Amino acid sequence: MNPKTLMIQGTTSDAGKSVMVAGLCRLLARRGVRVVPFKPQNMALNSAVTVDGGEIGRAQAVQAQAAFLEPRIDMNPVLLKPNTDIGAQVIIHGKALANMDARRYHDYKPVAMRAVLESYERLRAAYDVVLVEGAGSPAEINLRDKDIANMGFAEAVDCLVWLVGDIDRGGVFAHLYGTLALLSPSERARITGFIVNRFRGDVSLLTPGLDWLTRETGKPVLGVLPYLQGLHLEAEDALPREPGVAKDTERLRVAVPVLARISNHTDLDPLRLHPQVEVRWVRAGDAMPPADLIVLPGSKSTRGDLNRLREQGWDAAIRRHLRYGGKVIGICGGLQMLGRWVHDPAGLEGEPGSSPGLGFLDFETTLEPEKQLHRVEGRLSLDDAFVAGYEIHAGVSTGPALAHPAARLTDGRPDGARSDDGQLLGTYLHGLFDAAPARDALLRWAGLAVRETPDYRQLREEGINRLADAMAAHLDLRWLGIG
DSSP states (O other): OEEEEEEEEESSTTSSHHHHHHHHHHHHHHTTOOEEEEOSEEEOSOEEEOTTSOEEEHHHHHHHHHTTOOOOGGGSSEEEEESSSSEEEEEETTEEEEEEEHHHHHHHHHHHHHHHHHHHHHHHHHOSEEEEEOOSOTTOGGGOTTOOSSHHHHHHHTEEEEEEEEGGGSOHHHHHHHHHHTSOHHHHHHEEEEEEEEEOSOGGGGHHHHHHHHHHHSOOEEEEEEOOTTOOOOOSSSOOSSOOSOOOSSOEEEEEEOOTTEEOGGGGHHHHTOTTEEEEEEOTTOOOOOOSEEEEOEESSHHHHHHHHHHTTHHHHHHHHHHTTOEEEEETHHHHHHSSEEEETTOSSSSSEEEEOOOSSSOEEEEEEEEEEEEEEEEESSTTOEEEEEEEEEEEEESGGGGSOSEEETTSOEESEEOTTSOEEEESOBTTTTSHHHHHHHHHHHTOOOOOOOOHHHHHHHHHHHHHHHHHHHBOOGGGTOO
16 A cells, blocks of 8 residues: 555544644644645635635635645646535636536546646655545445545545544444444555544543444544644634633624625634634524624625525514614625625526625625635734734625725735725635734724734644644554654
C-alpha cells in the first residue's frame, strides 16, 4: 500500500474526520514533516477562497492552517454546494461547473474522479504525507458504485484507512463493527485500526468493549480521544453543538435565522466565542427572540430562503425589531435579502425568476453565472476600522443604497451598503467579524461597550494545538513515525 497516504473515514457524518485530519496535520507539521490535507469530494455550504483563486470546503482551509499552509484548490478538488434537497452546484478545481441533480452527478462521477486523481497526484509529488478525509460513511452501500469520496478513492490510490466513531452519540461499537461488516473484503483489509472519538469518563470502563471489538474484527483500537470541552474548530457544515464560551452579565444579544440553505455560518464564530456576545440560532418554528442585533447569514438559495423567512414570520419580526431601534447586518445572501429584488434569470439557484426582497435598502441583485471569488482587505465605514475577509457570490447588486457603502476595499471597490438611519448594514464580506478592529466597531455600532477583544486567529490556533496535543497523548501514532 501507498505509505505516503493515510485516509480518515468515519462511521457517520460529524464523527470527527475533519478534526482528526486537522490534528494529525499539526502533529506532523510541528515535527517538520511536509504534510498536506486532502478531501476528494466535499458536500458543504461552508467554503473558503484559496490563495490560487478558487473555492474549497471551509474544513480544508482549517486543515491547511493546521499544516502551516495556505489553502489551495487541490486540497478539495470536488465541492458540492446543495441548493435544493435533490440538487447541488458542482465545483471542480475551485470553479463552479454546473447545477446537477443527484442522478446526473452520479453519471458525472467518473469525470470528477479524474479531477480528484489529478489533484492527489500533484499533492503526493510535492509533500511527504497526504492526509485524506473521507465523506459521510463508507458503509453507504447505495453509493458504492462510482464512489470517489471514500473507499472508491482509497482503492484507486491504494492507501491505508483509519475508521473513526463518535461515542458521544451512542452506539459506537455497532457503528464500527457494522461499518466494517458492510465493506467488501478488499475494503476491510484497508482499515488498519479504529479510533473512538469524544469519550467522557473513565476509559478503563470502556476496555472490555475495546477488547471485544479487536477480538471480533482483528483490527486494533488505535486510541480513545477524550471529549474536548469547548474545543473550537470551524465546522465543515453542521451548526455548532456548543454555545461558545461563558458570557458576561452585560452582553449583546444576537439572533441568527437558520436558513434552509444557510452558508458560511462560521462567519458568526468570532461572536459565539466573544465573552460579551450571546448568539442564538433561530430555527424553523422558533419565534424571533428579543435581540440587539439580527444577522442575516449567507445563503446558497437566496430566493428560496427569502420564502423561508416569510413562511416563518421572521420578516415581520425583523421589521418590528427595526421599529424598536434594533440593528441588522446582512452578509452576502443576507445582504441581497435586504434589497428590493433578487433576480435569477438563468436559474442558477433554482427556478428562473425574480423575488421581492425585504425592501429595507434601495438596491436590487441579479445572479450571474460568473462567481466572484476574492480574498480582500479594506476599511469599514464605521470608525474606519480595518476589515479582512473573502467574497463568494454570484450576485451583482446595483442601486442608490450602494452609494453609502459598508466598506471600501483596498482594490478600490466599494462593498455593501449602510442605511441612512444607521440601523442596517449589508456586506458581501464573509469573515466580517474575524479582524478585531472590524468586530469591535460593529459591536459598538450594535450597542455594546466592548471591553474584551479575543484574538480569533489565536483562538483557532489554540484549538488546533489542543487537539494535536490530545491526539499525541491518547492515540497510537506509530504509523506516522511519531508514536
